[in-house]
Amino acid sequence: MINLAVRGDSRKIVARAEAGVEWTAAFADLDPADFPMLIALTPYGDAVFNHRQMPLLVAELDRLPAVCGGDWVAQARELCQVVERGTHLYLWFIGD
Numbered sequence: 322m323i324n325l326a327v328r329g330d331s332r333k334i335v336a337r338a339e340a341g342v343e344w345t346a347a348f349a350d351l352d353p354a355d356f357p358m359l360i361a362l363t364p365y366g367d368a369v370f371n372h373r374q375m376p377l378l379v380a381e382l383d384r385l386p387a388v389c390g391g392d393w394v395a396q397a398r399e400l401c402q403v404v405e406r407g408t409h410l411y412l413w414f415i416g417d
Contacts, residue, residue, distance in 0.1 A: 322341040322342070322343065322344070322364075322417060323341055323342035323344060323362060323364060323414050323415060323416050323417075324337070324338070324341045324342075324414075324415045325337065325338035325341065325342070325393065325396065325397055325400055325412065325413065325414055325415070326338070326400075326412075326413050326415060327400050327403045327404055327407075327410050327411065327412055327413070328410070328411055328413055329407075329409050329410055329411075330409045335403065335407070335410060336400055336403045337400075338393060338396035338397065338399075338400060339392075339396065340391060340392035340393040340396050341393060342362065342391070342393050342414065343391060343393075344362075344364035344416075345388065345389065347386065347388040347389050348362055348389055351386075351389070355381075355384075356381050356385075357377070357381075358370065358374060358377050358378045358381050359378070359381050359382075359385070359389075361414075362414050362416075363416055364416050364417065365416045365417060366416045367413060367414065367415050367416060368413070368414040368416075369411050369412070369413050369414075370404070370411060370412045370413075370414075371404075371411055372404050372405055372407075372410065375401045375404055375405050375412070378397075378401060378412070379398060379401050382394050382397055382398055382401075397412075400412050
């Protein structure tokens with residue numbers, strides 16, 4: 322499971338998603354040219370995105386194949402908005 326949270330510079334959690342990303346082989350099959358942000362997700366590591374990356378990440382979420390989707394997608398969009406509205410905030414995808 323990959324959890325999602327917004328953290329500030331101090332790494333304190335500002336917001337978090339209730340749903341997590343269920344890792345499947347479909348994520349590994351995403352084309353890096355079409356999904357340069359989401360290709361960074363791994364089930365065992367962390368991926369961190371800043372406010373300048375939010376538009377790219379949201380665009381990728383909008384075209385994500387259904388096999389990779391779930392409740393986490395809508396919650397990730399909401400967390401992207403939190404990052405965009407704040408300062409010194411980052412969206413973390415936290416692998417186990």
